[in-house]
Amino acid sequence: MAIPSFLADLRALVGTRPLWLSGVAAVIVDGQGRVLLNRRSDNGRWALIGGILDPGEQPAEGLAREVLEETGVSVEPERLTSVTVSPLLEYPNGDRAQYLDLTFRCRLLAGEARVNDDESLEVGWFAPDALPPLDDYARHRLALALAGAEHTVFSFEPQVSGS
Helix, strand or coil, X not given: XXXXXXXXXXXXXXXXXXXXXXXXXXXXXXXXXXXXXXXXXXXXXXXXXXXXXXXXXXXXXXHHHHHHXXXXXXXEEEEEEEEEECCCEECXXXXXXXXXXXXXXXXXXXXXXXXXXXXXXEEEXXXXXXXXXXXXXXXXXXXXXXXXXXXXXXXXXXXXCCC
C-alpha cells in the first residue's frame, strides 16, 4: 500500500514514531440509501472510504480525490458531519499515527464502485441495517453522517461496556 510522497519523506526522518496527520473520510450514500465501504488491504477490515490530505490540499477536494482513486466513483461532499480524533493507530509495518478526521456525508455523482487501487481488497454498497463488521470509531462517524443532523459533531465519546 503506497503512502503519499510527503509522508514517505517524513517517515525517512522520524521512522515509526507517532505522527499527527489530517485525514478525511466519506459516508457516500446512493439513491437506495446504501453506503459505500471498503475492505482495507493493510488490515483486512471494513472501513469508511478516505485517506490522508496532502499538504495544502482543501479537505473536500482531497476527499473527492481519495474516493475516486480508491473506488472509481465521483462524489460531491455535501456536509461536514464530524471532526474527531482517531485512536492511535499502528500499521503492520510499525508506523504509528493519529488523525484529525474530517468526516463528510457525500452524494454519489457518477461511476461504478470497484477496487481501483491497491488500498482496498474489495468495495461494496451496504444498507445501514446490514453493515459488515466496523470498528466503533467508524460506526460512530457513520451513524452521525446518516443521522441527518444539521450541526457538525466535534468529539468522539466511545461507549464504555458495563456502565
